[in-house]
Amino acid sequence: MGARCARRGRHDHRSGPVTDPARRAALQTLAAVRERGAYANLVLPGLLRDARLKGRDAAFATELTYGTCRAQGLLDAVIESASGRSVSDIDGPVLDALRLGVYQLLRTRVGAHAAVSETVDSVKESAGRGASGFANAVLRKVARDDEDTWVARVAPSAADDLLGHLAMQYAHPRWIAEAFWESLRANGIRSMGQLQALLASDDARPPVHLVARPGEISADELALIVEGEVGRLSPYAVYLPGGDPGALEPVRDGLAGVQDEGSQLVARAAAVAPLDGPDGGRWLDLCAGPGGKAALLGSLAAIDGARVDAVEPAEHRAELVRKAVKGLPVDVHVADGRRSGLEPGYDRVLVDAPCSGIGALRRRPEARWRKQPADVKQLTVLQRELLSAAAELTRPGGVVLYATCSPHVAETLGIVGDDEVLAAAGLERIDTRPLVPATDLPLGDGPHVQLWPHLHGTDGMFFQALRKR
Numbered sequence: 106m107g108a109r110c111a112r113r114g115r116h117d118h119r120s121g122p123v124t125d126p127a128r129r130a131a132l133q134t135l136a137a138v139r140e141r142g143a144y145a146n147l148v149l150p151g152l153l154r155d156a157r158l159k160g161r162d163a164a165f166a167t168e169l170t171y172g173t174c175r176a177q178g179l180l181d182a183v184i185e186s187a188s189g190r191s192v193s194d195i196d197g198p199v200l201d202a203l204r205l206g207v208y209q210l211l212r213t214r215v216g217a218h219a220a221v222s223e224t225v226d227s228v229k230e231s232a233g234r235g236a237s238g239f240a241n242a243v244l245r246k247v248a249r250d251d252e253d254t255w256v257a258r259v260a261p262s263a264a265d266d267l268l269g270h271l272a273m274q275y276a277h278p279r280w281i282a283e284a285f286w287e288s289l290r291a292n293g294i295r296s297m298g299q300l301q302a303l304l305a306s307d308d309a310r311p312p313v314h315l316v317a318r319p320g321e322i323s324a325d326e327l328a329l330i331v332e333g334e335v336g337r338l339s340p341y342a343v344y345l346p347g348g349d350p351g352a353l354e355p356v357r358d359g360l361a362g363v364q365d366e367g368s369q370l371v372a373r374a375a376a377v378a379p380l381d382g383p384d385g386g387r388w389l390d391l392c393a394g395p396g397g398k399a400a401l402l403g404s405l406a407a408i409d410g411a412r413v414d415a416v417e418p419a420e421h422r423a424e425l426v427r428k429a430v431k432g433l434p435v436d437v438h439v440a441d442g443r444r445s446g447l448e449p450g451y452d453r454v455l456v457d458a459p460c461s462g463i464g465a466l467r468r469r470p471e472a473r474w475r476k477q478p479a480d481v482k483q484l485t486v487l488q489r490e491l492l493s494a495a496a497e498l499t500r501p502g503g504v505v506l507y508a509t510c511s512p513h514v515a516e517t518l519g520i521v522g523d524d525e526v527l528a529a530a531g532l533e534r535i536d537t538r539p540l541v542p543a544t545d546l547p548l549g550d551g552p553h554v555q556l557w558p559h560l561h562g563t564d565g566m567f568f569q570a571l572r573k574r
């Protein structure tokens with residue numbers, strides 16, 4: 106279930122501006138997401154700064170904004186049921202306010218009176234009296250019942266359609282819940298309880314993971330400084346209990362960064378996978394932007410005396426890679442990975458392929474409602490082409506590490522589980538599980554690794570190591 110806000114009716118009695126600054130920042134972000142396809146996590150921090158919101162107020166605004174984005178499908182179903190109107194017939198600013206209001210009513214401990222009156226006031230301000238009367242009627246109706254009652258009303262019945270029910274309950278588009286279920290089964294997990302746990306953890310506020318840069322600081326030292334907890338899987342991971350990671354001294358000084366633990370494991374696997382023959386120190390990151398894995402690979406390369414070429418076709422993303430790898434033995438190339446023009450003979454090649462990203466939805470609040478099943482088909486063509494380009498650039502006995510932040514079968518086993526694709530590229534699968542440091546957590550039957558938020562606490566990363574014949 107979504108994380109609950111701990112604040113009750115703080116904004117009941119106010120003077121001054123009609124909408125309080127936290128809700129105003131949330132509404133502005135929701136409008137940017139709806140009108141211009143903005144990313145909530147890129148828009149909100151600037152608005153918080155402009156409004157000088159800090160500490161608990163910033164946390165409140167963040168929870169409202171991201172929670173409302175994540176839960177949109179469920180909120181819309183409730184709004185449609187309570188209003189008798191399709192959300193497509195409701196004006197954008199009114200719909201934003203209703204979503205924010207319904208989120209507060211169903212998924213936070215904000216008092217009902219505050220949630221309704223704040224929403225009604227903001228609608229009056231943005232859309233006039235008539236619209237505010239409509240918002241008032243809808244919210245009062247929603248406020249009569251709790252989340253479970255509304256889910257029972259708007260979701261398919263669990264007895265007839267359990268997957269559809271769970272998708273609505275945990276605010277996921279049905280096609281994504283179906284893709285998760287297909288992937289769980291392909292990974293030998295056949296219980297609907299596991300699907301439920303996966304959707305629930307994907308629907309909750311994600312923990313912040315830090316990476317302690319190898320050669321700069323250890324995870325133990327970092328955990329001590331930031332009062333965090335050392336990670337369970339990656340030797341570089343630290344879990345941050347809360348607060349703004351950008352404000353931490355080790356992050357500001359470049360000793361640590363923000364990176365999901367699963368992504369850390371991928372970069373590490375690319376650096377430690379066993380080669381046939383000695384490592385000549387030529388490493389390649391073929392899909393590098395924005396540079397999180399390139400930075401970790403670069404730190405490991407520095408220790409091993411290796412050098413990394415990092416390829417990224419989008420100039421603005423290549424610039425992010427340059428910033429991320431500053432001071433490390435990494436050369437950034439703006440190029441299409443399918444025809445990079447680089448000299449073949451690499452010992453290690455990471456293909457962190459462009460993918461649907463449905464394994465990392467918890468970190469991208471609005472993404473699940475924007476993605477379409479058709480995106481996947483197009484991406485699989487590109488994924489195959491990048492894998493084949495990677496194979497051509499790898500020396501015999503070298504390793505290609507294919508990874509996605511998606512568990513979708515078409516993007517994972519559909520690519521590296523396809524014997525014809527691998528034979529054409531001269532690649533063979535090697536057991537990837539030993540590339541994850543010893544753990545009690547289940548890693549499946551291999552030879553790939555599929556991580557899951559509910560089992561491993563990471564994003565849903567997939568990776569498979571492949572040896573070039």
Ligand SMILES: C[S@@+](CC[C@H](N)C(=O)[O-])C[C@H]1O[C@@H](n2cnc3c(N)ncnc32)[C@H](O)[C@@H]1O
Pocket residue numbers: 368391392393394395396397398399416417418419422440441442443457458459460491510
């Ligand atoms: C999943 S992201 C990589 C994330 C990155 N490895 C990191 O850890 O920060 C995939 C990247 O591939 C890039 N990309 C898209 N098409 C590509 C192509 N034809 N060749 C190489 N990279 C491509 C995208 O711009 C995107 O930056």
